[in-house]
Amino acid sequence: MFTSIATKACLLALLSQKVLSAALPHVVAPLGSETLDARDSVCTNSPTTRSCWTNGYSVSTDMDEKYPNTGNTVSYNLEITNTTLSPDGVSRDMLVINGQYPGPVITANWGDTISITVKNSLENNGTGIHWHGIRQLNSNQMDGTNGLTECPIAPGQTKTYTFRATQYGTSWYHSHYSVQYGDGVVGTIVIHGPATSNYDLDLGPLPMTDWFHTPFFTVNAEALHAGGPPTADNVLINGSMTSSAGGKYATTTLTPGKKHLLRLANTGINNFLHVSLDGHPFTVIASDFTPIVPYTTTSVVLAVGQRYDVIINANQTVGNYWLRVGTGGGQCDGPNANAANIRSIFSYVGAPSGNPTSNGIILPTGCYDETTVTPYVKTNVPSNTPTDLEITFTQTASQGNLVQWLINSSAILINWEKPTLQYVIDGNTSYPKSDNVITIGTANTWQYWVIQSAASNPELPHPIHLHGHDFYVLGQGSGAWSGDLSTLSLTNPIRRDTATLPANGFLVLAFESDNPGAWLMHCHIPFHISAGLGLQFLERPGDILSSIGDLSGFKQGCSTWDSYENSISGFDMGDSGLKVRQPISPRAPLINAA
Ligand SMILES: *[C@@H]1O[C@H](CO)[C@@H](O)[C@H](O)[C@H]1NC(C)=O
Ligand SMILES: *[C@@H]1O[C@H](CO)[C@@H](O)[C@H](O)[C@H]1NC(C)=O
Ligand SMILES: *[C@@H]1O[C@H](CO)[C@@H](O)[C@H](O)[C@H]1NC(C)=O
Ligand SMILES: *[C@@H]1O[C@H](CO)[C@@H](O)[C@H](O)[C@H]1NC(C)=O
Ligand SMILES: *[C@@H]1O[C@H](CO)[C@@H](O)[C@H](O)[C@H]1NC(C)=O
Ligand SMILES: *[C@@H]1O[C@H](CO)[C@@H](O)[C@H](O)[C@H]1NC(C)=O
Ligand SMILES: [Cu+2]
Numbered sequence: 291m292f293t294s295i296a297t298k299a300c301l302l303a304l305l306s307q308k309v310l311s312a313a314l315p316h317v318v319a320p321l322g323s324e325t326l327d328a329r330d331s332v333c334t335n336s337p338t339t340r341s342c343w344t345n346g347y348s349v350s351t352d353m354d355e356k357y358p359n360t361g362n363t364v365s366y367n368l369e370i371t372n373t374t375l376s377p378d379g380v381s382r383d384m385l386v387i388n389g390q391y392p393g394p395v396i397t398a399n400w401g402d403t404i405s406i407t408v409k410n411s412l413e414n415n416g417t418g419i420h421w422h423g424i425r426q427l428n429s430n431q432m433d434g435t436n437g438l439t440e441c442p443i444a445p446g447q448t449k450t451y452t453f454r455a456t457q458y459g460t461s462w463y464h465s466h467y468s469v470q471y472g473d474g475v476v477g478t479i480v481i482h483g484p485a486t487s488n489y490d491l492d493l494g495p496l497p498m499t500d501w502f503h504t505p506f507f508t509v510n511a512e513a514l515h516a517g518g519p520p521t522a523d524n525v526l527i528n529g530s531m532t533s534s535a536g537g538k539y540a541t542t543t544l545t546p547g548k549k550h551l552l553r554l555a556n557t558g559i560n561n562f563l564h565v566s567l568d569g570h571p572f573t574v575i576a577s578d579f580t581p582i583v584p585y586t587t588t589s590v591v592l593a594v595g596q597r598y599d600v601i602i603n604a605n606q607t608v609g610n611y612w613l614r615v616g617t618g619g620g621q622c623d624g625p626n627a628n629a630a631n632i633r634s635i636f637s638y639v640g641a642p643s644g645n646p647t648s649n650g651i652i653l654p655t656g657c658y659d660e661t662t663v664t665p666y667v668k669t670n671v672p673s674n675t676p677t678d679l680e681i682t683f684t685q686t687a688s689q690g691n692l693v694q695w696l697i698n699s700s701a702i703l704i705n706w707e708k709p710t711l712q713y714v715i716d717g718n719t720s721y722p723k724s725d726n727v728i729t730i731g732t733a734n735t736w737q738y739w740v741i742q743s744a745a746s747n748p749e750l751p752h753p754i755h756l757h758g759h760d761f762y763v764l765g766q767g768s769g770a771w772s773g774d775l776s777t778l779s780l781t782n783p784i785r786r787d788t789a790t791l792p793a794n795g796f797l798v799l800a801f802e803s804d805n806p807g808a809w810l811m812h813c814h815i816p817f818h819i820s821a822g823l824g825l826q827f828l829e830r831p832g833d834i835l836s837s838i839g840d841l842s843g844f845k846q847g848c849s850t851w852d853s854y855e856n857s858i859s860g861f862d863m864g865d866s867g868l869k870v871r872q873p874i875s876p877r878a879p880l881i882n883a884a
Pocket of ligand 1: 372383385413415
């Protein structure tokens with residue numbers, strides 16, 4: 291669609307980008323006063339020219355509109371198995387990828403095609419992998435969302451997910467089969483691309499997650515009937531932590547005098563995570579997949595699903611330094627039994643062995659998003675009135691204190707045997723009410739939503755994640771949104787794939803209908819999506835089949851899943867609570883999402 295640019299001049303890329311932008315209401319600004327090199331005539335990425343990429347692409351490129359065609363395909367095989375591991379010294383049954391936890395880092399270059407074959411070697415669960423934050427442009431059936439874009443992968447079966455890396459930066463992938471990722475089916479994604487600040491070395495991802503010692507299906511089943519969030523046992527940093535049973539601190543090596551890129555990701559369940567490194571401020575250069583104007587801070591906070599790319603300058607005395615991680619504090623995100631002791635070690639080459647003795651800041655607490663986030667590529671969003679999405683909460687004594695989170699009075703509950711794409715194939719628009727389908731018919735228009743959490747709800751924030759798009763955060767605050775359009779932030783608003791709906795507050799979002807598909811939007815806390823806090827945008831159903839092409843994999847997947855599910859008498863979907871209403875039913879709790 292985009293003419294290839296023979297020259298390597300980024301300036302030409304910028305010009306061509308502006309022409310392309312005319313088709314959409316994007317406003318792509320020229321480079322500002324930042325001391326970057328994107329206008330270099332030879333735009334080759336190097337430690338001193340990280341804003342450049344190659345072949346006319348740079349950090350100034352609007353990746354919603356344009357991305358390189360490398361012609362390369364990177365391939366991975368992921369096998370999901372049931373095993374026993376002890377990430378923090380406490381041994382437990384886990385469901386893991388390729389025998390390791392976390393799973394392998396999926397690494398590609400911006401513009402590559404990624405092809406990942408997932409084999410389900412579990413005995414008693416389906417599976418399906420979602421590639422968090424990946425836009426899946428015209429590849430909705432590769433989104434890995436059981437019950438929307440695919441049937442689960444049955445035991446013994448495989449599915450190959452093929453999609454384009456249209457964005458660059460840091461993300462993660464995880465099972466979208468009920469709450470399975472809480473038992474270990476998680477890994478990280480690195481898409482190499484340009485950056486808004488220079489660095490020498492890429493340390494790769496540092497995934498962090500709150501952690502339970504009890505199998506997560508059990509934790510979730512109890513949470514759905516409990517009076518508040520369960521207490522997590524620990525937080526794992528890069529898959530490791532200490533506990534009274536042993537374990538060890540994860541270690542990351544720093545090279546003296548070098549600037550290091552570190553890719554922080556909250557791959558967790560319930561806890562917000564505040565992160566700092568003793569003696570080393572962070573220069574933050576990306577939030578989720580969005581490059582941002584760099585800012586420097588002593589700590590960052592990540593909601594579940596969020597990522598920050600930060601640069602660490604190893605210019606301190608050669609030695610060992612603590613990375614400190616704290617939670618929201620327990621009032622807003624659920625208690626964590628080891629919250630006061632979460633650390634990992636950053637060790638300079640040449641440092642003596644032994645634990646650090648460094649001093650650091652007292653970490654902030656609370657559950658909120660970073661606010662000093664300004665996208666590097668500027669987009670202005672036209673003003674318009676958002677449609678209400680009302681979040682309410684019920685706990686029903688007659689159903690064993692069943693917890694439900696509802697959107698416009700409906701808790702999402704999907705059918706693994708009949709994903710939304712099947713409705714599209716059938717031309718059937720009679721979606722069950724509890725599928726929470728919102729149809730968006732018109733192409734390439736702005737869609738506006740205000741997610742409003744009722745004043746009577748439990749005082750919990752919700753990290754809201756949208757599949758298939760980065761959204762723009764036009765408003766975010768406590769209490770009821772005033773409805774005053776002049777309060778919205780429309781000039782280069784924060785753009786990302788996960789943002790916090792404050793407790794009893796509001797979140798105003800916008801995105802463009804530029805990607806046909808069934809896209810889930812949901813709270814990323816497994817307990818909450820399991821209790822219903824999700825909906826799906828069925829975006830341009832008339833354009834979906836022509837955009838996604840071959841459906842043989844989808845059909846084959848549903849055929850093997852249906853045989854599997856029907857072969858088990860009284861197949862247990864897990865306790866979504868709604869089991870009380872439908873004891874043996876093909877309707878599954880959509881969990882987790884992400
Ligand atoms: C994992 O193994 C345990 C112990 O054999 C079994 O109870 C459980 O059902 C297995 N889980 C899955 C998802 O196959
Ligand atoms: C998945 O496996 C776990 C055990 O590992 C079990 O508790 C759960 O019920 C299974 N759920 C489904 C829906 O298959
Ligand atoms: C995380 O752990 C893996 C496996 O040990 C290691 O290769 C990687 O370098 C670690 N990442 C960081 C940022 O320390
Ligand atoms: C070390 O690097 C940080 C971050 O770039 C900078 O703020 C600080 O001034 C540097 N310190 C020294 C001693 O050079
Ligand atoms: C949700 O309910 C509100 C209040 O009744 C209504 O204004 C809004 O249109 C509904 N949203 C959708 C997507 O139907
Ligand atoms: C449409 O879907 C509904 C809900 O699954 C189903 O009951 C109905 O039979 C379907 N209609 C057609 C024509 O397939
Ligand atoms: Cu939530």
